[in-house]
Amino acid sequence: xxxxxxxxxxxxxxxxxxxxxxxxxxxxxxxxxxxxxxxxxxxxxxxxxxxxxxxxxxxxxxxxxxxxxxxxxxxxxxxxxxxxxxxxxxxxxxxxxxxxxxxxxxxxxxxxxxxxxxxxxxxxxxxxxxxxxxxxxxxxxxxxxxxxxxxxxxxxxxxxxxxxxxxxxxxxxxxxxxxxxxxxxxxxxxxxxxxxxxxxxxxxxxxxxxxxxxxxxxxxxxxxxxxxxxxxxxxxxxxxxxxxxxxxxxxxxxxxxxxxxxxxxxxxxxxxxxxxxxxxxxxxxxxxxxxxxxxxxxxxxxxxxxxxxxxxxxxxxxxxxxxxxxxxxxxxxxxxxxxxxxxxxxxxxxxxxxxxxxxxxxxxxxxxxxxxxxxxxxxxxxxxxxxxxxxxxxxxxxxxxxxxxxxxxxxxxxxxxxxxxxxxxxx
Amino acid sequence: xxxxxxxxxxxxxxxxxxxxxxxxxxxxxxxxxxxxxxxxxxxxxxxxxxxxxxxxxxxxxxxxxxxxxxxxxxxxxxxxxxxxxxxxxxxxxxxxxxxxxxxxxxxxxxxxxxxxxxxxxxxxxxxxxxxxxxxxxxxxxxxxxxxxxxxxxxxxxxxxxxxxxxxxxxxxxxxxxxxxxxxxxxxxxxxxxxxxxxxxxxxxxxxxxxxxxxxxxxxxxxxxxxxxxxxxxxxxxxxxxxxxxxxxxxxxxxxxxxxxxxxxxxxxxxxxxxxxxxxxxxxxxxxxxxxxxxxxxxxxxxxxxxxxxxxxxxxxxxxxxxxxxxxxxxxxxxxxxxxxxxxxxxxxxxxxxxxxxx
Numbered sequence: 001x002x003x004x005x006x007x008x009x010x011x012x013x014x015x016x017x018x019x020x021x022x023x024x025x026x027x028x029x030x031x032x033x034x035x036x037x038x039x040x041x042x043x044x045x046x047x048x049x050x051x052x053x054x055x056x057x058x059x060x061x062x063x064x065x066x067x068x069x070x071x072x073x074x075x076x077x078x079x080x081x082x083x084x085x086x087x088x089x090x091x092x093x094x095x096x097x098x099x100x101x102x103x104x105x106x107x108x109x110x111x112x113x114x115x116x117x118x119x120x121x122x123x124x125x126x127x128x129x130x131x132x133x134x135x136x137x138x139x140x141x142x143x144x145x146x147x148x149x150x151x152x153x154x155x156x157x158x159x160x161x162x163x164x165x166x167x168x169x170x171x172x173x174x175x176x177x178x179x180x181x182x183x184x185x186x187x188x189x190x191x192x193x194x195x196x197x198x199x200x201x202x203x204x205x206x207x208x209x210x211x212x213x214x215x216x217x218x219x220x221x222x223x224x225x226x227x228x229x230x231x232x233x234x235x236x237x238x239x240x241x242x243x244x245x246x247x248x249x250x251x252x253x254x255x256x257x258x259x260x261x262x263x264x265x266x267x268x269x270x271x272x273x274x275x276x277x278x279x280x281x282x283x284x285x286x287x288x289x290x291x292x293x294x295x296x297x298x299x300x301x302x303x304x305x306x307x308x309x310x311x312x313x314x315x316x317x318x319x320x321x322x323x324x325x326x327x328x329x330x331x332x333x334x335x336x337x338x339x340x341x342x343x344x345x346x347x348x349x350x351x352x353x354x355x356x357x358x359x360x361x362x363x364x365x366x367x368x369x370x371x372x373x374x375x376x377x378x379x380x381x382x383x384x385x386x387x388x389x390x391x392x393x394x395x396x397x398x399x400x401x402x403x404x405x406x407x408x409x410x411x412x413x414x415x416x417x418x419x420x421x422x423x424x425x426x427x
Numbered sequence: 428x429x430x431x432x433x434x435x436x437x438x439x440x441x442x443x444x445x446x447x448x449x450x451x452x453x454x455x456x457x458x459x460x461x462x463x464x465x466x467x468x469x470x471x472x473x474x475x476x477x478x479x480x481x482x483x484x485x486x487x488x489x490x491x492x493x494x495x496x497x498x499x500x501x502x503x504x505x506x507x508x509x510x511x512x513x514x515x516x517x518x519x520x521x522x523x524x525x526x527x528x529x530x531x532x533x534x535x536x537x538x539x540x541x542x543x544x545x546x547x548x549x550x551x552x553x554x555x556x557x558x559x560x561x562x563x564x565x566x567x568x569x570x571x572x573x574x575x576x577x578x579x580x581x582x583x584x585x586x587x588x589x590x591x592x593x594x595x596x597x598x599x600x601x602x603x604x605x606x607x608x609x610x611x612x613x614x615x616x617x618x619x620x621x622x623x624x625x626x627x628x629x630x631x632x633x634x635x636x637x638x639x640x641x642x643x644x645x646x647x648x649x650x651x652x653x654x655x656x657x658x659x660x661x662x663x664x665x666x667x668x669x670x671x672x673x674x675x676x677x678x679x680x681x682x683x684x685x686x687x688x689x690x691x692x693x694x695x696x697x698x699x700x701x702x703x704x705x706x707x708x709x710x711x712x713x714x715x716x717x718x719x720x721x722x723x724x725x726x727x728x729x730x731x732x733x734x735x736x737x738x739x740x741x742x743x744x745x746x747x748x749x750x751x752x753x754x755x756x757x758x759x760x761x762x763x764x765x766x767x768x769x770x771x772x773x774x775x776x777x778x779x780x781x782x783x784x785x
Binding site for chain 2: 020024128134136179183186187190191386389390393
């Protein structure tokens, strides 16, 4: 080693940062080498299910246990624990699993309907406090058992390559036209209207599908139609056998929640009505009957291809009036009734005054029925009150004071008169 | 003595303005004044901003003098030391608050229960080193990373525009809530006080003083935009999200598919925190050396011991630290943030009278 090299080494060693760095290396390198891999003691939870069974809570965790294998298939299993609280049930599930649980990848949270008989926030309080749980975890309600749904969700993945959150994401984008995450639930819960919408999926026995739908045997098929949705294989590969012969049914329903409690289950028609004033919500089908053309009577189905919504609010004699003009671009997609030939791009596509009037009536009926549900339950999930507040803060505040103050702000929707003007155009 | 340029001083100002405001504060403020917190922030920024011309004027009058010496000459040793003791406590708790908030943030990010030992090993040597090498060296390091940090910050803001946002509802709080929110969060302000301490180490010949206005307004603007976007995105649940800058990136369905995009927020926050702790710990040691006739090594050792003691013995829990910053530290902050400028104004006026008399 020549002199200049020696001098350089001496200068480097004089720097305290280098010494600190060497100490850190000496300390942590053996520690890192001898530390066991996290996969040995960690179970990655991809979905959480919470059920209320009598007085107890059962938490089921769809867990992916990282193991080395030669295929690309993920090994998941549903592991459950019971307890008086969610924290205790999770703790017991953890014991059953023999690993600590990691919730950072939990993309779905499912609760059963029984839990929504009471304020659900006390149940999901644990989840809201777990910082590692992503709050965009999809929040879903199921009719019977969240555990069964988790077991069936595995079958969906195995048979169809379809994940539960993808089904909900489809519903959220096309039907609810709103986010249905745990975050969105809280957003509604803590707002003045105290209401939210969450996804609703059913788990039904094969028998149910047998009764309503003639096509049953194909276990690996996706059934369409109004009443049946998705079918996974009926042979549970990982469950404990409870879920055999059951299927997840997606009818596009959603649950309307007020103050954390279930108030109504909304079907596709009602959801479409609620979303009528939402310009993002398109592709719905409008069905009209009794359209006369060349002496024949037809039923017609139109799809909403585009939508323009103009909204204004006012207070008339102190009462709130919500006025909306809806410009619908529709496309004829199906013609029912007796007609001999298939005619495209001809007079059927023309929006006559009669068709326009019938569409207007159908849409108004749909809207009125949906708004009535919201009014009955004081659940302004479409932000009517917010619009009034933004447009005329003073009159809104005065009105809220007149109906009993901010505590009654959720009842505001009950007093609103809706005036809907619909213009139909051919797309 | 090697001095820092005006640009470097401006960069330090940006980091001081970011301190304790970009993670937890939007959420804490929302609890009290909902979206009106933006106006609370604006008023507190204005109060802080008034200090900048006062500082520039003082610096121009007392070019190469230490702030300690200026005070000592005018108000005596006792009161000067009293002010410096207040500053010492102020900067120690600023350090602790920045560290606590960021530590909890990283704990969530790496899914660990506790890794305080690792965090301290990562932070303390770097901080100690920064104190040893002095303000010029760490300013140059910060200058090197500054635009990367700003790019990360702006990236987080821009990404939030791709997720659903709606106009926050303003003017929903009353004046009592407004002023109590101002008082409760005043400890996170007083961002220009540090520059009084290092006024003798800034060279006003290197660059234009108007750059200082640019840097501080730029930082305030970014923080205001952060608050606005955060409230526009989360609205009624804003109080549930403790890491504003990072939370603008996550929880968006659109970006969930792109792996861990929040790594950008993590890196930005990591650098910002490290630099802020360097600044505040340096301020602590500077005050310590002014109060006690001891050298830098001693002050660094005292800083480390106090930092660890306070963290473990008194605070230990993040919640206690946050509660302290809201309830009893504002007393100290009001004293430090607003008393020092008043004293400085008094000094400047007295100087003017003396000149007029002569």
